[in-house]
Amino acid sequence: MFKINENYQKLPGSYLFSTIAKKVSAFTQANPDKDIIRLGIGDVTQPLAPAVIEAMHKAVDEMGNAETFHGYAPDLGYEFLRNAIAENDYKSRGCEIAPDEIFVSDGAKSDSANIQEIFSQDNRIAVCDPVYPVYVDSNVMSGRTGVYDAKTETWSDVIYMPCTMENGFVPEFPKETPDMIYLCLPNNPTGTTITKAQLQEWVDYANRSGAVIIYDGAYEAYISEKDVAHSIYECEGARTCAIELKSFSKNAGFTGVRLGYTVVPKELKCGDVSLHGMWARRHGTKFNGAPYIVQRAGEAVYSPEGKAQLKEQVAYYMKNASVIKAGLKDAGYTAFGGVNAPYIWLKTPDKMTSWEFFDYLLEKANVVGTPGSGFGPSGEGYFRLTAFGSYENTLAAIERVKKL
Ligand SMILES: Cc1ncc(COP(=O)(O)O)c(C=O)c1O
Secondary structure, eight states, X not given: OOOOOGGGGGSOSSOHHHHHHHHHHXXXXXXXXXXXXXXXXXXXXXXXXXXXXXXXHHHHHHHTSTTTOOOSOOTTOOHHHHHHHIIIIIGGGTOOOOGGGEEEESOHHHHHHHGGGGSOTTOOEEEEESOOTHHHHHHHHTTXXXXXXXXXXXXXXXXXXXXXXXXXXXXXXXXXXXXXXXXXXXXXXXXXXXXXXXXXXXHHHHHHHTOEEEEEOTTGGGOOOTTSOSSGGGXXXXXGTEEEEEESHHHHOGGGTOOEEEEOOTTOEETTEEHHHHHHXXXXXXXXXXXXXXXXXXXXXXXXXXHHHHHHHHHHHHHHHHHHHHHHHHTTOOEEEOSSSSEEEEEOGGGOOXXXXXXXXXXXXXXXXXXXXGGOGGGTTXXXXXXXXXXXXXXXXXXXXXXX
């Protein structure tokens, strides 16, 4: 008789966004006349940039011709894309990352969930609280998180680093020393981030304590403040302690196209063992490459036209962020984020729980957001709104909130 991976049985409840979808679906069935505005899931709404579409059309044509057809992609990704990434995301920022330290993938969700595989089972992980749920859940699935306490909604073997309004959403060094530190900056869901000087302190801490930082920079394109690093490799010493994950989903609207990459510097070692070699082995065995058409689309993100068009797209979403933040302020809410990220993180009024506020907003304003508690225990009493909707819907949603 086969046995299952019992760790999956330990996962509490269903995935946050399925619970939200079920609640919204029940509400729509009961109220078919209501016009719902969704500012919940962090999915983009603007179409792909013309430069990206053009590159994809060209690549599709190449695939229809025997001379220019492409089969399996190289393990690490096509050189044209890795060179563009190394040049634009690293060299231009003074970071020393070689194209062969970049592993092209189908997105940051898979990479952030899979990266834990190359680490020992008994490593202690530390996560910001609240944070993107994939880091903890993927470690639960692999049996690294201990026992779940339903009351506190925490795992016995996970080190939580609360990020709340009290500490300005800046994670503090934990009392116990972690082995793997997940940092998502700018942060999903709080929309806040830390300065380059503060990030340098984390890099120094990791190098001092022998920990590895898994740095998720999915929202890097939204950084507007000068003293915030666009890559962890802007910090001195990061090459010996940090892995960086990036996505094309939020900067270029690739949520439905699928493209991302992971950087593993060659100096990152455990004793004599290079993590770069391990990830290359893992990637080669378990991943067969992002599609050629998609990698050409990714290359176009770095073309002069692509850059200009995507700058506009990011500005469009950030205008929404300003509308949401200003509107919430006018309505008397305390709100954070929205400056270096497309998320607004608000404190729920009248001591409502996150889910109470979700129901209240859905029923009274027909606006869907995301309960903060879904991202970790310290998210309780907070609520996330995204700036990824259309400008018109964002304005309409905020007008409704103001009238409550
Ligand atoms: C912090 C963070 N990392 C990764 C992802 C997923 O990115 P991708 O679409 O590249 O899988 C998301 C998506 O919302 C995210 O918020």
